[in-house]
Amino acid sequence: MPMEGLNNLRVRQFNKQVLMTLLYREKNTSKSTLSRLSHLSIPAISKILDDLQNDGLITHNPVNLHSRGLGGGSYQVATDDSTILCMNITPYRIESILVNRLILPLSGYQLTDIAVKTPEAMLAQIEACFHQYRKKFPGLKIRLALAIHGQVNPTTGVSQRMPQAPWTGEIEIKYLLEEKLQTEILMDNDCIMLALAEKWQHANDQHDFCVINVDYGIGSSFVINQQIYRGSLFGSGQLGHTIVDPQGSRCACGRYGCLETLASLSALKKKARQLIVAENPLQPPRTPGTQELIDRFHQGDAALCAQVMEGARALGLSLYNFLNILNINRIYLYGRSCGFGDVWLNAVRAQSGLNPFDRTDHVKTQATHIAPGTLSREQQIMGIGYLYVEKALEGMAG
Known part of the structure; x- marks a missing residue:
């Protein structure tokens, strides 16, 4: 495949992606900090931030983060009533924590010991955990981010092999649970969860x-x-x-x-x-x-x-x-x-x-x-929620 050049539109999209990445990482930050971290000029930053705000992707707070320096307020990724239930799953335990779109915790860390002998029993435990959070946080849209022990195909959402499990076959977790719970599911294995946690939460x-x-x-x-x-x-x-x-x-x-x-x-x-x-x-x-x-x-x-x-x-x-x-x-x-x-x-x-x-x-x-x-165990579990952040950023690349 021949290499493609970058026209002005693609450069603008790339810079938008850079700023959104920084906002997801920094959570709430000023225009000057974005300029310093991105190596873009303040005028260029201002134009991109205006575009992102018009697109409804970010919000602006006029209150300055610091008493020193120039004004301009602060910026963060726009949030709504959608949340992400981060879960790390083995045949013996489920660890979970609910976060918002910024991957900031809305609940405490929860550990649930389980002892399942079949894939169906494990899926039932995941479903029960999901409904527990839905009952505790009524009115919020809850999506699932699942970290599964063992080999996982993140594209199809299939657990291919779970070493600690008493079964050996594949489990179509994404297909079965999305249909049953009527919500979006992204998933990968537990080591990807740790890598995402380090990438996004370790400065x-x-x-x-x-x-x-x-x-x-x-x-x-x-x-x-x-x-x-x-x-x-x-x-x-x-x-x-x-x-x-x-x-x-x-x-x-x-x-x-x-x-x-x-x-x-x-x-x-x-x-x-x-x-x-x-x-x-x-x-x-x-x-x-x-x-x-x-x-x-x-x-x-x-x-x-x-x-x-x-x-x-x-x-x-x-x-x-x-x-x-x-x-x-x-x-x-x-x-x-x-x-x-x-x-x-x-x-x-x-x-x-x-x-x-x-x-x-x-x-x-x-x-x-x-x-x-x-990273604390809570931060590790929240790592799997960044699957949604990376999906959103990939979508911006066009």
Whole structure:
């Protein structure tokens, strides 16, 4: 396909999109701040803001945000009675929070424990949660933004594989629930949720980065040139299924030696179960919970510590290879495995901190940033709501 030039109309549309992006990020800001962040002149900003206001996309408040400097008031994205119910869904829990169009919370964070055995039961739980919010917030139009654990096709709205579920088939979540609830639904997987949360709510993320969720499994999501990279088959981010030991254990995906077989919580729990059986052969076998696993690690259980540290080194090695391939050197870690603390984190860093293209031949802490993410769980769940923001911005591109 030949490259296309930008005529004046397309330049204007692009600049409108830039300002709307800044307004969604800043929430409420002045003309001078928009000028500084966009590198556009005040006259150009004024014209675009007038157009956006005439289109009903933004509102203007004549009251200045600051007592110093020139007047002009402030601007924000126009809101109405439409809201977004952000939900993160696994077969064992639903986390939810209601937000407005600016992705600002209208409700508190809610955690609902569930135990579903069939897709139909899970859909019924989502439906019940939706009606609970509709009853609590009458008169508001509620759309759904769903983060689903596992592989998801965001275009068709199909959950293709949910690793923790007792079923194996696909679920047409979007089709089934939109018809039943008579509302719009956008959805993606839980790692995309974390990437969106970092992209839109973390002030320093104006660059390429990756989020990695080290929990039951190990998933990741990349933001490159400020865009979520999903891959042509929406399978990008399968860090947990990179092979680190070809002679290793069989993974749930069918291959052997995947990173998940060494470093995920599910793998560590299986190994801890084996250790418990070896220590207490006369007791009924049991699998420890996540908090017990973390507590035993901090208490210095030697055998368990060895397993956890082996997993941390494998994770660090995978990150090292990933850093060399894509040259993304800002990594944010999420998930319950972060509870293993600094010893675990330093083991991850030790494998991935050295950049072979760093001519100084030593680790520069500013060159590669690997650290736990700082967003609260509420902010993480709100991340999935930015699917609607990105859809609105894409619509402006014409």
